[in-house]
Amino acid sequence: MKKKILLLFSVFNSFLLFSQTIYENPQVDERVELMSIVFRLAEADEYVLNAIPLYVSEIDKYFGKYKNHSLINYTKTLRNEYGIGYDAVAGFSIFLEIKNKKIKLRQDINLTQLDERWNTDSIPKYIALLNDFYKKTKFNKFFIKNKEIRETAEANFIKEVTDKVDFDWFKNFFGYLPEKKIRIIVSLANGWHNYGPKIIYNDGQEEYYAIIGSCNENAQGFPIYDVPFIDTKETLIHEINHSFCNSLIDEYLDKLMSSAIFFYKQNEKIFKSDGYGRAESFLYEILTRATVIQYVDKHEKGRYEYEVAKERNAGFLWMPQLVEALKQYEINIENYAGLRGFMPEIVKLQDSLNPQQLYNDIELHKPEILGTNITNNDDSVDYNLDHINIYFDRPMLIGNNGSTAGKYNFPELLMSNWKSAQEWVMYVKLKPDTWYSIIFPYQYFITPNGYYSPKNTYTLNFKTRK
Numbered sequence: 001m002k003k004k005i006l007l008l009f010s011v012f013n014s015f016l017l018f019s020q021t022i023y024e025n026p027q028v029d030e031r032v033e034l035m036s037i038v039f040r041l042a043e044a045d046e047y048v049l050n051a052i053p054l055y056v057s058e059i060d061k062y063f064g065k066y067k068n069h070s071l072i073n074y075t076k077t078l079r080n081e082y083g084i085g086y087d088a089v090a091g092f093s094i095f096l097e098i099k100n101k102k103i104k105l106r107q108d109i110n111l112t113q114l115d116e117r118w119n120t121d122s123i124p125k126y127i128a129l130l131n132d133f134y135k136k137t138k139f140n141k142f143f144i145k146n147k148e149i150r151e152t153a154e155a156n157f158i159k160e161v162t163d164k165v166d167f168d169w170f171k172n173f174f175g176y177l178p179e180k181k182i183r184i185i186v187s188l189a190n191g192w193h194n195y196g197p198k199i200i201y202n203d204g205q206e207e208y209y210a211i212i213g214s215c216n217e218n219a220q221g222f223p224i225y226d227v228p229f230i231d232t233k234e235t236l237i238h239e240i241n242h243s244f245c246n247s248l249i250d251e252y253l254d255k256l257m258s259s260a261i262f263f264y265k266q267n268e269k270i271f272k273s274d275g276y277g278r279a280e281s282f283l284y285e286i287l288t289r290a291t292v293i294q295y296v297d298k299h300e301k302g303r304y305e306y307e308v309a310k311e312r313n314a315g316f317l318w319m320p321q322l323v324e325a326l327k328q329y330e331i332n333i334e335n336y337a338g339l340r341g342f343m344p345e346i347v348k349l350q351d352s353l354n355p356q357q358l359y360n361d362i363e364l365h366k367p368e369i370l371g372t373n374i375t376n377n378d379d380s381v382d383y384n385l386d387h388i389n390i391y392f393d394r395p396m397l398i399g400n401n402g403s404t405a406g407k408y409n410f411p412e413l414l415m416s417n418w419k420s421a422q423e424w425v426m427y428v429k430l431k432p433d434t435w436y437s438i439i440f441p442y443q444y445f446i447t448p449n450g451y452y453s454p455k456n457t458y459t460l461n462f463k464t465r466k
Contacts, residue, residue, distance in 0.1 A: 022167045023182035026157040028150040030143050032211060034103075034134065035093040036189035041067050042075040044085050046275065048407050049191030052214050054221030055149055059189065062142050069136070071129035078122060086275040088115040090187075090195040090211045096130075101140055103131050109199045149188065153214060153223040157186050160226035161212075161233050169295055173330070174244045175338015179205040182240055187213050188223065192404060193275075194235050196242025196288075208243035210236055215404070238292050244339070245287040249280070252343050256283055259350045266359040267315030273457070274314075282316075287346070290322045291339075294330065309451035310443060313366070317358040318350065325349050367447055368393045369440055369458040376460055383432040383464035386414075387425050390440055390458070395421035395448060402444035406437025406459055421448075433466045 037059055039047040050056050066072070078084050095114055097106045105111065105127065111120065133139070143150075162184065171177045178198075190213030198208045212235060214223035225232040249256065257279060264271060264279040276282055289311050297304045304323075311319040329342045336342045373389040374381055388411075398418045403426065404410075411428040419425050424445075430436070442454040 022170075022177065023162070023184055026154050026162060026184040026186050026212075028153060028188060029093070029185045030098055030140070031093040031096045032090060032185050032187050033143065033189055034098075034130075034139060035089050035096075036187060037063060038071060038075055038130070038133070039079075039085070039089050040189060041069075041072045042079065044075075044079060044089075045407060046086055046191075046193055047089070047189065049189075049193075049215075049405065050407075050409065051191040051405055052149075052188060052217055052221070052223055054217065055146065055188045055214075055223075058142075058146060063137060066133065066137055069129075069133050071126075071133040074126065074129055078119070078126070082117045082119055083277065084115075084117045086193065087195045087197065088117045090190070091115050091197040092118060094197060094199060094209055098134075098140075101134070103127060103134055108201050110202065113200060146188075149222055153186050153188060156222070156224050157184075157212070157232075160224065161236055164233050165236060166295075166299060169298070170240065170244070173291065173294060173339065175333075175336075175340065178208050178243070180207040182243075183207060183209045184236065185209060185211045186223075187211055191215050192230070194239050196239035196246075198243035198246070206243075206247075208240060210239035212236055212239060234292060234296065237295050238288060241288045241291045241295075242284065245291060246284045248340055248343055249283045249287060251340070252347055253280065253283070255347045256350060259353075259355075262355040263317055263350075266317060266355050270315040286311075286316045286319065286322060289316060290319060290326055293319075293323050294326050306446075306451055310446075310453065312362065313446075313451070313453035314443060317355060317362065318353050321349060321353060322346070362452070363455070365447070365452040366455045367396065367445075367452065369442070369445070369454045369456055371458065372460050374460060374462050377462065379463040380465045381430070381462045383430040383434075385428075385430060387427050388438070388460070389419070390424045390426070392422045392424075392445070392454070396424075397446045397448045397451075402441065404439045404441060406439045406461065408435040408437035408461060410438065411436050430464050432464050435461070435463045437461045 036047055040056075040059065041063055075084075092114065095106055095109065095111070096103055105123070111123075114120075180201075190211070192215040193213050195211040196209065197211070198206060200206050212232065214225070216224050216227045216230065218224045260279045260283050264282040271277070271282060276285060293304065293307045293311070296307055308320050308323055325345060326342075329336065329339065329345075370391040370393055372391065373387075374385075396418075398421055401416065401418070401424050411426075411430055414427040414429060416424065416426045426438075438460045440458040440460070442457045446453055
């Protein structure tokens with residue numbers, strides 16, 4: 001009997017060990033914070049976000065006097081010359097290591113994996129300047145000083161996000177797991193931007209990363225992740241899926257690119273505004289988003305059609321056809337060696353579709369955001385104004401709405417509602433002599449029939465008078 005109990009205990013422990021090796025507990029990473037703060041100081045729009053005021057105010061107070069450091073000026077130069085931003089910044093951070101308060105490139109991975117936007121000739125100089133900045137600013141002191149917000153963010157992320165994810169799904173759907181644990185990094189300075197890089201070690205082992213931004217706060221100002229309109233759980237799944245999907249796209253890139261270029265050009269303006277500057281990025285995104293829809297459909301019924309339409313309206317024209325193909329893959333999954341074995345079918349599907357025809361059919365049905373009751377960039381708005389009206393050129397679905405912070409302050413939001421099907425109202429409290437910025441993403445609004453999102457994301461900037 002004792003042997004049986006010991007055997008059962010051993011099996012149970014083995015099961016727990018297996019479960020625990022799929023991912024590491026989320027953590028705020030000093031390297032990611034360092035690079036995000038550097039690009040904030042360099043005024044890169046995607047890193048100048050004020051989603052967590054408690055934290056960004058600490059950044060601005062501590063680092064404001066270093067905005068003219070040589071590193072910041074060189075960062076601006078590299079950004080202007082090579083377009084470094086978004087995922088290229090987050091990806092670069094995981095190629096770094098910080099030991100004994102010194103920064104250097106990791107030796108256990110090959111630099112050829114680094115995003116091509118980084119000019120390799122400039123990297124030695126950049127690392128030298130990064131070390132000088134790290135030392136002069138006493139960056140580690142800042143990182144330690146903000147321990148409470150870091151640990152609160154990590155604890156909230158575990159409770160509100162990772163504890164709710166079905167991590168077994170990844171192996172079941174893709175057919176394999178990476179050799180190393182999935183690394184989840186909570187970024188405090190990235191706002192609502194998220195990234196899913198991966199690295200291949202010199203011994204061939206792969207490690208997947210999910211770098212998730214923080215864009216909501218509780219009453220105390222600390223980051224929270226379980227909020228209306230933003231499903232951070234799905235964001236995490238999306239970024240993990242990127243590592244799986246990007247590898248598959250890379251393997252079939254030569255077969256996919258000829259058609260992908262035409263699809264990309266149809267909505268190039270939208271893709272570039274979202275940070276997808278190449279046709280390869282379009283391919284990475286469409287497959288990743290389609291696989292997330294498969295997860296959602298398996299775990300939460302009733303959202304399938306809306307999620308497909310949302311992605312189609314975001315520019316991914318053949319999303320309906322792709323998700324239907326992936327449904328068939330799951331039904332017949334035993335016939336394929338994981339999703340890798342299904343990739344030839346995806347190549348055939350994309351080649352069979354007409355980008356121009358799909359684009360024309362969708363554009364006919366899209367509404368437009370016309371503007372607001374405030375003239376954009378007005379610098380003398382009455383701070384007693386208590387509402388902001390957003391106008392549409394046709395009726396919208398009442399109940400679906402939202403806005404996010406821009407590069408300036410976000411007004412204190414008291415409530416919001418639909419005045420009519422073509423007019424949404426935000427009731428706000430404004431301060432005098434203050435710049436405000438509100439983004440109304442096209443994804444947050446849909447038409448009542450057919451689920452078409454507006455053609456445009458509308459950004460309102462204004463300043464109140466003294």
